[in-house]
Amino acid sequence: MFTTINVLLYLKKRSSSTALEVPIYARITLNGKRAEFSTGRQIDPKKWDAKTGRMRGKTPDVLGFNHFLDSLKAKCLSIYDTLVREGEPADPDTIKNILMGKTKRHYLILEIFQNHNAEMESLLGKDYNPGTLQRYKTAYKHVSDYIHFRYQKKDLPLNKLDHSFITGFEYFLKSQKNCGHNTTVKYIVNLKKIVRIAYANEWIERDPFFHWKASWKNRERQYLTEEELNRLREKQFSIERLQTVKEIFLFCCYTGLAFADVEKLTPDDLVRDVTGQVLIKTRRKKTKVLSSIPLLPIPEAIIRKYQDHPRVLEKGTLLPVFTNQRTNSYLKEIAAGCNIPKNLTTHLARHTFATTVTLSNGVPIESVSKMLGHTSLKTTQIYAKVLDSKLLDDMAKLKNDSTLLEYASSI
Numbered sequence: 001m002f003t004t005i006n007v008l009l010y011l012k013k014r015s016s017s018t019a020l021e022v023p024i025y026a027r028i029t030l031n032g033k034r035a036e037f038s039t040g041r042q043i044d045p046k047k048w049d050a051k052t053g054r055m056r057g058k059t060p061d062v063l064g065f066n067h068f069l070d071s072l073k074a075k076c077l078s079i080y081d082t083l084v085r086e087g088e089p090a091d092p093d094t095i096k097n098i099l100m101g102k103t104k105r106h107y108l109i110l111e112i113f114q115n116h117n118a119e120m121e122s123l124l125g126k127d128y129n130p131g132t133l134q135r136y137k138t139a140y141k142h143v144s145d146y147i148h149f150r151y152q153k154k155d156l157p158l159n160k161l162d163h164s165f166i167t168g169f170e171y172f173l174k175s176q177k178n179c180g181h182n183t184t185v186k187y188i189v190n191l192k193k194i195v196r197i198a199y200a201n202e203w204i205e206r207d208p209f210f211h212w213k214a215s216w217k218n219r220e221r222q223y224l225t226e227e228e229l230n231r232l233r234e235k236q237f238s239i240e241r242l243q244t245v246k247e248i249f250l251f252c253c254y255t256g257l258a259f260a261d262v263e264k265l266t267p268d269d270l271v272r273d274v275t276g277q278v279l280i281k282t283r284r285k286k287t288k289v290l291s292s293i294p295l296l297p298i299p300e301a302i303i304r305k306y307q308d309h310p311r312v313l314e315k316g317t318l319l320p321v322f323t324n325q326r327t328n329s330y331l332k333e334i335a336a337g338c339n340i341p342k343n344l345t346t347h348l349a350r351h352t353f354a355t356t357v358t359l360s361n362g363v364p365i366e367s368v369s370k371m372l373g374h375t376s377l378k379t380t381q382i383y384a385k386v387l388d389s390k391l392l393d394d395m396a397k398l399k400n401d402s403t404l405l406e407y408a409s410s411i
Contacts, residue, residue, distance in 0.1 A: 011023070023039075033093075080095055113140045131286070146172045232334075253349045258347065259324050287375055306318075
């Protein structure tokens, strides 16, 4: 589509002015938008030709006056051509500002993203945790790779980020980066936050995410069944590191704590209530929400076993936790040793607590939500959806109801 730029010169008369001469203004029109500015020249309205936008006459003074006006229009058109040729955003205000030496700053996508990540890094431990920062750094890397892949550039002006950019980025993540649907959506949501910051600061005129909505696909949460959990409890490993990791994993299965929260547990997180019951009270590292978890016999016994462990004494923690990477690596060996055909990870223990340990045993979902430290009951309801075995058990009770059986036999 061809775009027409027009530069109109006109007289701007002031009704209250008694001066014989009036100022000449220029109006740039492009794509339905306008920008006006004074040329710095004035003229007697009787000498002005409104049709040509020039001064009437052919004297040297008139020719010089008109040459100035023609030159002004030519500069506007030249600036426009340069912007188009270099792929920069061209609008009347930009042309006007360049002409008048007031160049408007064009914010760049990756520049803003990088500044956001730098600010986030400075607030680590206060408002953000390392995992969140790492996710934004990865999102930045993906956006950078996409800009280079699609546009062959190192960065792009912010106003180039439109709905086409977003849908193209989504396709790029799935096809080139092999990201799953929900992972792709997470990275786009990270980018969306950056754009919202720019929009709030009026660095862009419209929100390109206005017509985009995050759509998440429900994933089936893996967890250990009662039989698999029993098998894990009964299995004893002669290798110390495997036995330690197994017992810390069991601790997570019976407390519902995420790995990052178990890692930072200290004796101060153990609280005894008025009835003598010991609870774990700790704020989740991810959401800062307080979790209150009654201590069951198995995790209590595990704490006692490791209370004199060298790493526990050195760090002042409750358990001698390995790094998440090493723990997940050892859990692969443990799964093989227990003949459990599932991908054991530290987070699978949290799912097991929510399903097999609590909900399957009739613990109210509101109580489970509080123990897990969820900010919304909807998050906890995800676990309730996967409990087909619990559903069958509940329906079996109804199926064997004597009143219903008696009525059914009479039909």
